Amino acid sequence: MPTIGERIKELEEEIKRTQYNKATEKHIGILKAKISKLEMEESAHKKASGHGFYVPKTGDATVALVGYPNVGKSSLLNKLTNKKSEVGNFAFTTLTIVPGTMNYRGAQIQILDLPGIIDNAALGAGRGREVLAAVRNADLILIVTDPETKGLDRIKSELYKAGIVLNKKRKDISFKKSNYGGLRIYKPRNIDLSDDDIRDIAKEFKVVNGTLYIRENIDYDDLIDFFKGNIVYIKAILVINKIDLANRPLDDIEMSFNDYIEVSAEKNINIEKLKEKIFDNLDLIRIYMKNKSGEVDYERPMILNNGSTVREVCRKISREMLNSFRYAIISGPNRKAEMRVGLDYELKDEDTVTLISKN
Ligand SMILES: Nc1nc2c(ncn2[C@@H]2O[C@H](COP(=O)(O)OP(=O)(O)OP(=O)(O)O)[C@@H](O)[C@H]2O)c(=O)[nH]1
Ligand SMILES: [Mg+2]
Missing domain, CATH: 3.40.50.300 (P-loop containing nucleotide triphosphate hydrolases)
Structure with a gap:
């Protein structure tokens, strides 16, 4: 019996030997799925021994x-x-x-x-x-x-x-498991993979029952990554x-x-x-806070992920701030005029924010 490592090597060799084109795409997809499945088995074995050394995240x-x-x-x-x-x-x-x-x-x-x-x-x-x-x-x-x-x-x-x-971005795929009834697939029209293609990959991961929701175009790698998980x-x-x-x-x-x-x-x-x-x-944004007396600290902005809203600003300050929030006043180099906004308002880089609370 070859070991898991040997089986992976064999499959990798086969992929190397296979010319990549439209006709072999699926075959390669299946081989990759087999490798992923074996690697999942292999790492499940390894997990028992030794834990990773943990470096705490600091900063923004x-x-x-x-x-x-x-x-x-x-x-x-x-x-x-x-x-x-x-x-x-x-x-x-x-x-x-x-x-x-x-x-x-x-x-x-x-x-x-x-x-x-x-x-x-x-x-x-x-x-x-x-x-x-x-x-x-x-x-x-x-x-x-x-x-x-x-x-x-x-x-x-x-x-x-x-x-x-x-x-790459995570693709919008989800799966609801069931114990019988085969694999039901919902997907947009005109995506590259057929239901058969998808079923054959799923089978390699022993996924045969349930409902698979695919909400955008995906390729074999995306599907394999989804089943691989983690x-x-x-x-x-x-x-x-x-x-x-x-x-x-x-x-x-x-x-x-x-x-x-x-x-x-x-x-x-x-x-x-x-x-x-x-x-x-x-993809960070810098937010300057204006205090009650109208001073702005430009040296120490609050750093947030792009797409953050006023809610994240409050959250970062304190739970009390979030609870007592009334509205925020926003201005900045990327704004035409000062405005009053609520918690769900999306911020831009270098916005200046004044928080007004209920009491
Ligand atoms: N000419 C030149 N040499 C460099 C440059 N950057 C680093 N070196 C030299 O390359 C060698 C390796 O540099 P390190 O910074 O130790 O490389 P490393 O990637 O951290 O190496 P490991 O820790 O062994 O993985 C040293 O001798 C450096 O002085 C550079 O920009 N130009
Ligand atoms: Mg080094």
């Missing part, structure tokens, strides 16, 4: 530096934050998770310097899992590489094994460090990142631009 958002050894992750942490993480001209200088804080535009952004996530063996069993657990918790991932280092597909697949999907979707940007040494064209996988930047930690090239990119990609 968390960013993880991920990449092969020696590309300059620690050097970048040191440039971006007030922290000193050890730098060395050899692989695996960093052996634990080193957190630092980047203060930018009034926000405190936690940056995690991590050991190279590939070749977990070199870090000792369990350590790799700690690192991946920290990455799962991040709000943004910086994939760091340098002009010499290639092969981000391995990093991507390593992350995927830990249930981390980069630069997936986190995290935005990632590509950072090519050591640009002082050389530059090179991006390969296909690198091109697939929706955002990238070339920097040099050592020569201080584009470090400010990188900070700005991090801030922009975290």
Whole structure:
């Protein structure tokens, strides 16, 4: 009997051998589903042994530096934050998770310097899992590489094994289990997958009874991720460090990142631009609070996720504030005029907010 690991390898080999096109798409989908199912079994076995080391989240958002050894992750942490993480001209200088804080535009952004996530063996069993657990918790991932280092597909697949999907949104799919009656499928017309395609993937995950609601167009990967469960979707940007040494064209996988930047930690090239990119990609807004005497603290904005409403502002202050809320007065560079709004009003970056309470 081959082990789970051997069976996964075999399936991965088969995928590699298969040319990807319209005719083989489904076959590849089924193979991927089989791999996912096996990986789920494998990690269910592993869970019993050892727990991940937990890095508490601090500040307004968390960013993880991920990449092969020696590309300059620690050097970048040191440039971006007030922290000193050890730098060395050899692989695996960093052996634990080193957190630092980047203060930018009034926000405190936690940056995690991590050991190279590939070749977990070199870090000792369990350590790799700690690192991946920290990455799962991040709000943004910086994939760091340098002009010499290639092969981000391995990093991507390593992350995927830990249930981390980069630069994609969760698809609107839900499932209601039942014990008999077969699999009923509700889906929009004209989506790429047929009912048969969906059933065949579901079968691999032993899903044969119940109702599946699919509310937008999806592909095989989306469906597999749904059945796999426990997936986190995290935005990632590509950072090519050591640009002082050389530059090179991006390969296909690198091109697939929706955002990238070339920097040099050592020569201080584009470090400010990188900070700005991090801030922009975290999709945060800065809210200035005006107090009773009309003073505004522009140095210390309240940092919220884009899309937040007045309710979140109140919540962040206190439960009492939320209970005694009457209305808010909003003004700002992105507003034509001052206005009075309620709790559900959506805020914009750099709004100034005055909260008026009932008493
Ligand atoms: N030329 C050049 N060298 C750099 C740059 N950034 C880092 N280095 C050098 O690259 C080597 C590795 O840097 P680290 O910051 O330790 O790399 P790391 O990714 O943290 O490495 P591990 O902790 O081993 O995974 C060191 O010798 C650094 O001085 C850069 O922008 N340009
Ligand atoms: Mg390091």
